[in-house]
Amino acid sequence: MNILFCSGEAYPFSKSGGLADVAAALPKALNQLNHQVKIITPLYQQIKVHIVDMTHLGQATIKMGHYEKIAHYYAIDFEDVTYIFVENDDLYDRIKYYGYEDDAIRFTFFNLAILEYIKLTNDFPDILHVNDWQTGMVPFLLDAKYRQLNKKFGSIKTLLSIHNLEKQGSYPIETEKLFGNKNFTYIHLDRVNFLKCGIMRANAINTVSENYTNEILTRFYGFSLDGALKSRRQDLYGILNGLDQDIYNPLTNPSLYQNYDESNFLEGKKINKTSLLSELKIKNKDLPLIIFINRFARQKGLDILMPVLEQYLQNQRFNLIAIGSGDALYESYFKDLKDKYSDHVYYEKGFDVELSQKAYAASDIFMLPSLFEPCGLNHMIAMKYGSLPLVRETGGLKDTVTPYNKFTGIGVGFTFKNYDANELIETLDESLEVYNHNQEAWQALIKQAMHVNHSLEKMAKQYEELYQNILNQK
Helix, strand or coil: CEEEEECCCCCCCCCCCHHHHHHHHHHHHHHCCCCEEEEEEECCHHHHHHHHHCEEEEEEEEEECCEEEEEEEEEEEECCEEEEEEECHHHHCCCCCCCCCCHHHHHHHHHHHHHHHHHHHCCCCCEEEEECHHHCCHHHHHHHHHCCCCHHHHCCEEEEEECCCCCCCEEEHHHHHHCCCCCHHHEECCEEEHHHHHHHHCCEEEECCHHHHHHCCCHHHHCCCHHHHHHCHHHEEECCCCECCCCCCCCCCCCCCCCCCCCCHHHHHHHHHHHHHHHCCCCCCCCCEEEEECCECHHHCHHHHHHHHHHHHHCCCCEEEEEECECHHHHHHHHHHHHHCCCCEEEEECCCHHHHHHHHHHCCEEEECCCCCCCCCHHHHHHHCCCEEEEECCHHHHHHCCECCCCCCCCCEEEECCCCHHHHHHHHHHHHHHHHHCHHHHHHHHHHHHHCCCEHHHHHHHHHHHHHHHHHCC
């Protein structure tokens, strides 16, 4: 099959969340199954340094109402995948990827540029695989403008993958002037909604875990789009994200102080822990080490985490490393914790890849008490490095973290059900009790967690099957 994977970000060139990791991993895995998959994504400011190594493919004029802008197309091969970049400096030569007042124009341009790329290169895919709100208008624009151009456009099928339903690309109703074709499928709550449009127009929709697929059909998790999703229920699927075992491998990772695997993790993790804590000037190295590595957003459970951490730090129950950025309230909270408990807390604003890898290898517990979580990859990485996840049972976290059973010893981490600080405390106390008083059980959990293989090949085969189902539709 010929697939064009359309994404607002793609690792390693751009990354703000898990979408970027999937955009890198899934096409690579599908290409290894002998499909032809290319990625198309905007050429953001920090990518421009690579433009000297790219091939210029041509340009197209993008018309959006009374706006008219030029898209330049560049290509580069990375890890056996071709990345196509859409360049327009007026729209993408900026510090951030999203969050600007003209995002409606920026991503209407990108959606149209995807279809103009196909016309320019005459490279017609069997499947247009669009992702999240940033490319949610593609199925509609394909139907409204391009299918009539020739039979090759007419035969293209579309799949929408939802990685985060909360972010929808919702803009004032005047935005429809950019499209030139008025249609109810992009209107939601008297606004233009890119994601709702994709839900209504794509041939099929999937989310990135089976449990999240069921959750988003409810009012709480549906973020007002549960009605639209219920109307497409027969075309809605759940496919769990896989993890690139080559990138996230403690045995081969060059960033670590000591490499290790399931056979020697005890010594390997001890060396990594001692070395990292020394580097970060955290004094008591015998305490459990807990890490929080993620976006600082309400979604990640910080509202129930914040009232809990300090009581443990006051009593020197564990050390804490927090790495991430986001909401200023949460950034300020972790900065204050570091200032107040400098012997036990280290906070790094932003996303430091090398430090994060070291933290996974050094840590004992990975904390993620999410309010909702479509899938999540960070806890999978933590498990691979022998850091036991402590998570709330929601979305992909519920699908992937089997809770510790003290009677059988089975499990790969610790979980709690309700979004409640008291339940978090009970679960944290349980994990610390096992760590401090039953190291035999703790080490068995680490071995079981490291042994779990959320393989890219399995994910790719499930997408392959879904693509074929879509192509078989009449």
